[in-house]
Amino acid sequence: DQQVKQNSPSLSVQEGRISILNCDYTNSMFDYFLWYKKYPAEGPTFLISISSIKDKNEDGRFTVFLNKSAKHLSLHIVPSQPGDSAVYFCAASGNYGGSQGNLIFGKGTKLSVKP
Amino acid sequence: GAGVSQSPRYKVAKRGQDVALRCDPISGHVSLFWYQQALGQGPEFLTYFQNEAQLDKSGLPSDRFFAERPEGSVSTLKIQRTQQEDSAVYLCASSLIFSRSGAGTQYFGPGTRLLVL
Numbered sequence: 001d002q003q004v005k006q007n008s009p010s011l012s013v014q015e016g017r018i019s020i021l022n023c024d025y026t027n028s029m030f031d032y033f034l035w036y037k038k039y040p041a042e043g044p045t046f047l048i049s050i051s052s053i054k055d056k057n058e059d060g061r062f063t064v065f066l067n068k069s070a071k072h073l074s075l076h077i078v079p080s081q082p083g084d085s086a087v088y089f090c091a092a093s094g095n096y097g098g099s100q101g102n103l104i105f106g107k108g109t110k111l112s113v114k115p
Numbered sequence: 116g117a118g119v120s121q122s123p124r125y126k127v128a129k130r131g132q133d134v135a136l137r138c139d140p141i142s143g144h145v146s147l148f149w150y151q152q153a154l155g156q157g158p159e160f161l162t163y164f165q166n167e168a169q170l171d172k173s174g175l176p177s178d179r180f181f182a183e184r185p186e187g188s189v190s191t192l193k194i195q196r197t198q199q200e201d202s203a204v205y206l207c208a209s210s211l212i213f214s215r216s217g218a219g220t221q222y223f224g225p226g227t228r229l230l231v232l
Binding site for chain 2: 004034042044049091106107
């Protein structure tokens with residue numbers, strides 16, 4: 001059973017508009033969340049993270065929002081650029097039995113930003 | 116180098132062959148993780164090292180998979196008697212600190228794409 005879910009396999013957005021990527025999780029023990037961006041034939045590249053003690057973290061064009069009660073987080077990219085086209089993975093980790101800080105990933109959302 | 120490196124980038128193996136995949140983490144990074152990524156899926160955890168100690172190998176799919184990090188830096192993931200279902204991208208990640216809260220950001224290498232025929 002998936003603990004981290006990205007229910008949209010793909011998203012298409014016009015250049016300059018906002019991209020919103022969503023992620024849901026089931027394990028209430030998760031306390032750290034990350035977004036990674038992946039181009040074909042490359043490893044995931046770290047984008048932005050958020051601790052469960054916060055509800056928002058911003059870094060340039062990227063903002064992550066965390067709603068703990070809904071077990072939901074989202075990544076906002078404003079404005080979207082064609083170079084943002086990639087697969088975006090949501091990942092979570094936590095301090096719970098058996099965990100060593102390894103990341104649990106969603107299946108990814110493929111973002112296409114059209115000029 | 117500034118980032119995590121992995122070699123080889125691509126490996127084609129015949130079923131039954133043994134393979135060894137290498138990971139060079141970022142210098143000074145204490146934690147090292149191996150993940151397996153199947154086509155169309157997110158990476159899945161295989162095993163974790165803190166320095167030279169393998170603290171978690173719960174994600175290794177079978178006893179054909181073995182990992183080591185003898186000097187606390189370079190790590191090798193070995194797969195014995197490869198099977199077709201082992202075909203995947205194998206990703207290595209490292210992080211600077213060890214934290215039970217999971218607060219160490221992991222930085223990934225480019226991966227090794229393994230194809231077993």
